[in-house]
Amino acid sequence: MSSVPGIRREERWPTAAFLVWQIILQALVIARYFPVFSSAEGNYRKTFIDGFHISGFDPLTYCVVSSWATAFDVNRHPLLAFFCYPLYVLNRALMELTGINCAQFVVGAVLLVCSVWAFVLMFRICKELIGTSTFEAATLSAMLFSFAHVMLAAVCPDHFVMSLFALLLTLYVSGKMMRNGVPMRAWQTVALFLLTAGISLNNGLKIILAALFVNGKRFFRLKFILPAVILPAIGLALFGEWEHETFVAESVRVAKIKRSLVVRAERDSLRKMFNDTTSIANDSARTAAFTRFWRAHRQKQLKLRAMQPDRANAGEPISRKRFLNWTDMTTSRTETLKENFFGESLQLHRRYLLGDVMRNRPVIVCYDSVLNYIVEALLVMLFVLGAWMGRRNRLMQTALSFLALDVLLHLVFGFGINEVYIMTAHWAYVIPLGMAFILPRLAGWPRIVMRTLLAALTLWLAIWNGTLLIEYLYQ
Incomplete structure (x- = not known):
């Protein structure tokens, strides 16, 4: 560890021990899914989504690194797919060289780097900014990664440990600025905002909060808030809308059309079956009877759909409209x-x-x-x-x-x-x-x-x- 740039002397042994622990956990997860996920051919999305099951974590990063697309929800993760593009290029090159899908190793390396540096940042916050001893800082940093769903986030191919790294970086940078009486510059705020909000939009608000605590009243000056907060927020929102219209809107429209065609085909099939078996001779009466039958059939289907776990456990939203759903x-x-x-x-x-x-x-x-x-x-x-x-x-x-x-x-x-x-x-x-x-x-x-x-x-x-x-x- 002594040769790793940026790792200080007192951080070496705690970080080395943590690195070994993370490598073990990463290896266990990769080994569990490697026989299926290493295939370089087939429907990647189906393979990963159907095959990966650890709590509710989504293996979408594997999908993006295997076959690039904006697979993440573009409203909540507007830049994440683009952050992953270099990983996709690397993985495709490795696939050409090895004949296997190396997504698990590529993503695992990123998770490992984010985890280790999140550990180091937590260590520095405790020791350097709060004043704990080396042992205490190492203990508290290890505690963070012993929490169940932080431990899982560090080894699952989702975005959460990336967010953890970005948020701890924000706290560490902000803490040093507050200790030294140095204001957060507009470019620093924008850089942290784009990194954090690009990964997960709601966390971008935390960068604005950090800038507020660091700068105090200076935060509200137009020469800061306009370039550091308002313009980046508008820019990211517009980019998200462009991304939605470019990559998502058409597929949503096509999916709705397909669902309506399936329902229509089912209705036509049931109507034919009903007409062939009913004893009602009058056309209007037969049509009215089928309408009642179809409504009852659809209500039964919707009730059965509502009983499925993804609907039954979702709760009742404020509204079914976008975002509020x-x-x-x-x-x-x-x-x-x-x-x-x-x-x-x-x-x-x-x-x-x-x-x-x-x-x-x-x-x-x-x-x-x-x-x-x-x-x-x-x-x-x-x-x-x-x-x-x-x-x-x-x-x-x-x-x-x-x-x-x-x-x-x-x-x-x-x-x-x-x-x-x-x-x-x-x-x-x-x-x-x-x-x-x-x-x-x-x-x-x-x-x-x-x-x-x-x-x-x-x-x-x-x-x-x-x-x-x-x-x-x-x-």
Whole structure:
């Protein structure tokens, strides 16, 4: 590790140990799916979507790297497919050389780099900006990646660990600026915004929050807010609309036409069958009778469709219109907080292990052991205590504003609430970051006890979640 550019002396051993752990987990996931995913031919999307099942993570990155397309939702991930284009070029070259699809290795390398540097950034935030010791910083950084759906995000071919890296980079850069009294420049804000919002649009708002906390009143000056916030936001929105119209709108229109043609063909077939078997001779009466039969048939079909997991677990949105159809007003917030937001996000449930709510998992699953609830309560209490101790620190305030945004989106409006744990990497860093503010307030035995407790919690989470992940992959 001593030869790796940017890795400091005190970071080498913790980072080396973390790198080994990540390589092991990456190898286990790749090996599990390699026999099927290594084929250089066939329908890539069908192969990956049908074959990859770890919680609700989507293997769309494998699809994009294998055969480039804007497979991601362009409204939520406007630049992600374009960020992946160089990976696609690399993978196609490797496919020509080796005869196999190397998407797993190419994407795995990116996930590994993002994970390692997210670990390093978390380490630096704790040690350099908050004042913990090297051991404490390493423990809290390891705790972040021992959380269930951060551990998974680091090895699953989705975008979440990329977002984690971008958000921790933002917090680290912002923290240094606040400590040194240096304002965030417009170009820096734009660069962070395009990187973060390009990966996941809602996280772009966090860059604006970070700039607000760093710059204070200067944020509202027109010479900053116009080039740093307003113009990039408008530009990205316009790009998203262009991307939708160019790559998505036609396929949506074609899909609607196909669905209507299928329904029409079914209706025509049933009408012929009805006319051949009915004893009603009068044309108008026969037509009226078939209309009643068809309506009852369609209602039955729609009810059966509504019972499918992807619909039954989706909840009732505010509206079926674009963007608002992602909301959910009916899923229980209290149960979600206990079992998913602070539950499945941090500790996997053994029942319905790593199931997908769109396939085979209920939205709410309870733990079999009270020990899991004790660990959950300890994590929440320590986080709340640390957040209170660091409440006057602008770095802590910035991180809490990030968390508040996710709470607003997921728990208030219900965006993705039925599988809210999938978004853990977008906010879970706030928990160890909050805990870090406890440690500098302590000395002597109290600090040793707190350090030991944090290490024990980290070890428990790593063993519990790691064991269940391996059990799931090779059951």
